[in-house]
Amino acid sequence: MLAPFFMWMEGLAVYQSSIYLGPGVNLAHLVAMVTFMGALLLVDLRCLGFGLTEQSVTQLARSAHRWLIGGLAGLVVTGIPAVMAVATQEYENNTFWWKMYILATAILWTFTVRRKVVQSHDPGLGGKAVAIVSILLWMAVAAGGRLIMYL
Numbered sequence: 001m002l003a004p005f006f007m008w009m010e011g012l013a014v015y016q017s018s019i020y021l022g023p024g025v026n027l028a029h030l031v032a033m034v035t036f037m038g039a040l041l042l043v044d045l046r047c048l049g050f051g052l053t054e055q056s057v058t059q060l061a062r063s064a065h066r067w068l069i070g071g072l073a074g075l076v077v078t079g080i081p082a083v084m085a086v087a088t089q090e091y092e093n094n095t096f097w098w099k100m101y102i103l104a105t106a107i108l109w110t111f112t113v114r115r116k117v118v119q120s121h122d123p124g125l126g127g128k129a130v131a132i133v134s135i136l137l138w139m140a141v142a143a144g145g146r147l148i149m150y151l
């Protein structure tokens with residue numbers, strides 16, 4: 001059903017103006033990922049009792065929030081042209097679709113369940129479980145991104 005849309009995106013040949021555009025966007029995607037994962041892990045690991053334990057989970061989550069949102073925005077902005085460049089290939093790639101489904105689940109988890117936990121003053125045992133699910137979901141998205149070219 002979406003095939004014509006993906007063919008149209010590829011037809012735009014978004015990287016044709018420079019040979020540096022593709023590698024540049026890929027690099028920016030990775031920088032955004034490091035920013036995002038850094039902000040996420042600081043807080044998730046803190047929920048598990050590791051890292052910056054001198055700050056409360058709530059304080060740390062508040063400080064990391066802009067990096068979390070900025071990193072995610074950067075991932076979406078750089079991910080879209082990366083898809084457009086090889087859209088028909090991505091359309092037929094199951095790993096790409098798995099990455100997108102897990103990404104949707106991870107975003108939902110982060111901005112609903114996890115958000116509640118990091119805003120509560122004592123995340124407790126439930127908070128630890130939420131942080132573990134969060135880490136696993138986002139690691140799965142990152143692994144999906146890396147595996148697209150192999151599977």
Ligand code: HEM
Binds near residue numbers: 078143148
């Ligand atoms: C709307 C959001 C996103 C889109 C559209 C997107 C799209 C893409 C595309 C098309 C690729 C290149 C795959 C290929 O070689 O064909 C890629 C690579 C990758 N993505 Fe994403 N991505 C998004 C979000 C994310 C997120 C949230 C993460 C991590 C948490 C992530 C991690 C990666 C990684 C690790 C790679 C491999 C980079 C490399 O090895 O050079 N992506 N992504």
